[in-house]
Amino acid sequence: MQDLSTGNDEQAGNVAEIIQRTDPGVLLVNEFDYTAPVNTGVPSGFDLNNDGTVGGPDDAYGFGFFPGQYGMVVYSKYPIDTEAVRTFQQFRWTDMPGNLIPQDFCSPAEVEALRLSSKSHWDVPIQVGDKRVHFLVSHPTPPVFDGPEDRNGRRNHDEIRFWADYISPGQRSAYIYDDTGTTGGLEPGARFVIAGDQNSDPFDGDSYPGSIEALLDHPRVNTKVTPDSEGVVEAARLQGGSNAEHEGDPAYDTADFAEPPGNIRADYVLPSKSLRILDAAVFWPTSDDPLSRLSGTFPLPASDHRLVWGDSKLPHHRWLGERSP
Structure with missing residues (x-):
């Protein structure tokens, strides 16, 4: 926010121009500080990384040096039904059936306290004419920066799985509760778009097995068109390194990472099958x-x-997923 206040920040100007040139109807920006409440930087009171001390970014409910760091913001040209927004910031990880909490790494008290979302999960209803579309946004933790217990990889998997369960009617989503205590997932037949930096590639990188596949293979998710670009194919060829060893199609990559893992597909805009995809791409x-x-x-x-x-x-409008630095 401080960088944006001057009007002279070159990086912010470049991000703004990209947004202006793509002209979205609805936009998610990840890693945007000081917006709606998120778990990043909120002290847990526990030694979550087992380094012998309590405090600091790694012991917060979500990694962050201060509350609100690495937050999220949604912009929309269409009305947002703010009264119907559901947030899941305080949903406890242990309340997800079959969760992947590393029980041997975490104390019983920590297991009881851990929150699933490293930032938050939001269901933002957007009114487009006489139709409603649920914008389901989140930013799961990267599946790295941990140890052999793979606590971040496991959490990333379950943060992604949350949306897979949420869009599934019946018993599969019955366990879910939001920050007001309302239970259950998305109503059957509801239109949705899942967006965000999921930090998971189906073929390459360090994801826990099956993480992003929970969405890509979901029967309610439309994956007939995969966003791509020619620029990332060129970048993979010129940069070489890990990119030359990747199994996935480089045309679908969305993130330009250092070695390793190189460029991977980390960012997604996934509509429901009730929405026909007209076009999709990566700005590269x-x-x-x-x-x-x-x-x-x-x-x-x-x-x-x-x-x-x-x-x-x-009708013809644009949905975006974007992660700013």
Whole structure:
């Protein structure tokens, strides 16, 4: 927020231009400080990383140096039904049936206190004409920066699984409760778009097995069109390294990471099957495109994550997932 207040921050200007050029109807920005309440930087009172001390970013409910760091914000050209927004910031990880909490690493008291969401999970109802679309947004923890217990990889898996359960009617979502105590998941037949930096690639990187597949293989999720770009294919070829060993199609990558893991697919815009996808892409221009100045190479002018967009049929409008630095 301090960077934005001056109007002179070059990185913020580049992010703003990318957004202006893609012109979304609805937009999620991840890693946006001081917005709605999130778990990052909120002290847990426990030694969650088992380093012998209590306090600091790694012992917060979500990694952060202060409350609200790495938060989220949603912008919409369409009305948001603010009274119907559901948040799941305080949902306890232990309340998810079949969770992957590393029981041998965490004390019983920590297991009882841990929150599932490293930031928050939000169900934001958007009114588009006479139709409603639920914008389901989150930013699961990266599945790295831990030890052999894989606590972050396990949490990432379950943070992604939360939405897979939420959009499943009946018993599968019955365990879910929001921050007001209302229980259950999304109503059957509801339209939705799941968006965010999921920090999980189906083929490459360090994800716990099956993490993002919980959404990509879900019977209610439309994956007929995968956002892609020519610029990332060029980048993978020029950068080499881990990219040359990847199993996934580089055209679908969304994040320009250092070695390892190299470039991976981390960011998603996933509509329900009740929404027909008209088009989708990743904003990653090739080097001969004048707009490549907005994505560029290291030091990256906007973010190490590229904006992902998708056009759906309701009627013609655009949904975006974007992670800012």
